[in-house]
Amino acid sequence: ETGVTQTPRHLVMGMTNKKSLKCEQHLGHNAMYWYKQSAKKPLELMFVYSLEERVENNSVPSRFSPECPNSSHLFLHLHTLQPEDSALYLCASSQEGRGLAGGDEQFFGPGTRLTVL
């Protein structure tokens, strides 16, 4: 596998379910990101990890819980979601992640299309 991979690619869950999204990067990067992409809305940054430490949390509801066990893997644990949480969830990584992102392009995974019923 190369680049950034995400599983599953599609997920349908009920409001009472618990599920997890997985992201893996094979690029040797130090920073990883979760974004939410909804229809007709801009990409929204949810979480940033640098060297496995969370450095940004953009006021995301607690029903979304990230986990970064090492610099290659990132999870997003989901529980008691709402229908408005249905969206494409994108994972990305970049080389350093320290300081401003201006020096680093971000490599995106294909995303997980989440539908909450």
Place this chain on the structure above:
Amino acid sequence: QQPVQSPQAVILREGEDAVINCSSSKALYSVHWYRQKHGEAPVFLMILLKGGEQKGHEKISASFNEKKQQSSLYLTASQLSYSGTYFCGTEYSGAGSYQLTFGKGTKLSVIP
């Protein structure tokens, strides 16, 4: 505060040129450009840094006007493969680390 992109959509014939603009009301440190095709992940095109440094794509150019807090992406001699939605992401001076704020995107359609 998200940047404002214009136009929202544009249709081109192959070989025509296009300009996509990205404006911010705040002082910018950098502007990133990405292209996303339907059903695919966003792909990096260009980074423009305050001070004039650029990192990017061979066939696509961009400018960064620090005084106007604006960036423009220039697509010349468009090809069918240029179709997709173009997003700019902005970093603000003094905003702290890591955060890119994206615009709503410009949908570009290139037709034969």
